[in-house]
Amino acid sequence: MRIVFTYFFMLLFIINTNGKNPNGLKVAVVFKYGKTELSNKNEMQSISDTDTMKFETVKMYLSNFVLFKGNEKIYSEKNSYHLFDVSDSSTMSFRLPVIQDLNFDYILFDLGIDSTTNSGGARGGDLDPTKGMYWTWQSGYINFKIDATNSDPNSKFKDFSLHIGGYSFPENSLQHISLGVKDKSQIQIVVDLEKFIRIAEGKNITHVMSPGKKAVDLSVDLASCISTK
């Protein structure tokens, strides 16, 4: 009888896990400036002893993660909202609860938060307003926030505060991103901050603190600076 129960519970376990990888598929975000990956080691993220850029805040919302194989949707994450905050290393990756060796080609996600959630009620977890990513003077989330300074005396731009948000047409700064994935053991999403800041400098934009055309344009530029490793 004991053996029967043992086999019964083993069978239940196998059915329940359904071959799922108990650890899931890791999705990590890396913010890079040049060759340096930003991390939470310092309060002000110095790129290097020689570089003059220092980052005080780097935060970004990615949402609605979907895995595709060709035109077929393989997996769609529910309640899919993730805040990546360089100052907190625990936020820089998460796991999709999918089976091991899942066959997929590319990943789809949104840079930002959808309009329904933006105009909806209070939410918790990564969407909690205590995360400092919700405008207080009007409805809506800040999709991407960067505060940085440049101590180079020759530089035209001494500081950057780019708070990119907006959800209501024509100021909707949500961007849909689709990226091919080669390494299926884990997905690394790389955000090239140096490229993004150079684009902003080229447009003479160093401060964006509200929704508008500048925020929309920069959100398109930011999306172009995101790739997979």
Added chain:
Amino acid sequence: MKLRKTIILLISSFFFAFAADEVAFLIPEKWPQPVYNFSENPLNENKIELGRALFYDPILSQNGIISCASCHSPYSSFTHIDHALSHGIHDSIGTRNSPALVNLAWQKSFMWDGAIKNLDMQALAPISHPAEMGSSIKDVVARLDQKEIYRNLFYQAYNDSTITGEKTLKAISQFLLTLVSSNSKYDRMIAGKENFTEQESNGYKLFQQNCSSCHKEPLFTTSEMANNGLAVDTILKDIGAMKITKNPNDSLKFKIPTLRNVEYSYPYMHDGRFKKLSDVLNHYTTGIVHSKTLAPQLGNPIQLTSNEKVDVISFLLTLSDKEFVFNSKFQYPRETFNVRQSIQQ
């Protein structure tokens, strides 16, 4: 058999106990459906009481002096009586008059410029504004977490003493949603329980002819944005909803306020420029400033004689709901604070 009955009784008791704290949101007869999505934040007695405590507690402000009630007093229909512009921490003066907090479950947007689309998120604005509470929701949560009274209140409300921004804001919403005013003389007249005087009846007719397209019954607002022809204040230079939308079509448009309890909620308009109802009516008859976005209903001045203005004001006074302004359930929660503080001692 006895065991089965005992089990059924225990399970039923559990569900009954759980459901006992739930509160139904009562919609007054013939009123429209509320806009607020209660399924995402169902009313609960403990959450309402938590929200009420938060509403009256200056712990929300950076200097521990300003509470929501500082600018939204129950006796003046939850507005800041006798102040054209609200003031906050360190005696800072704001840029707008505090709106009355009445029948919020039916409102589509919040703030005079309609900037906030959901009631849950409205409290973030005064909490964070440097001239109001001068704090942040993150700091508020940290302060609340230091107080045993709040850890207990949050536990009672959410079965979990962990305090978050979401729970804090939703609890405040719950209290605000209970602020329903629907028992004025007007309401009793509509229900056939009371009669208007001849003056009030005449005023009601004039109101329906001239005012009700924007101040629509029974809420006495459409909650839409409108330019009601006010001259721009040269110091405040408030452009209304355009500040948020950046759409020139929204220039000088402000949210149409409810007229319920208007007797108690002076001064009037988004910047509190009118102290008396007669000033308001004089504006509509002789003071309209024309601009591209002026509400079409005000294209021609409203025609009212002096006597007719008095009649309209008589009608407006029938919108006063004493039960609402003196409801002890809406006032400072002495029991909550006194009992809890006694326990802490």
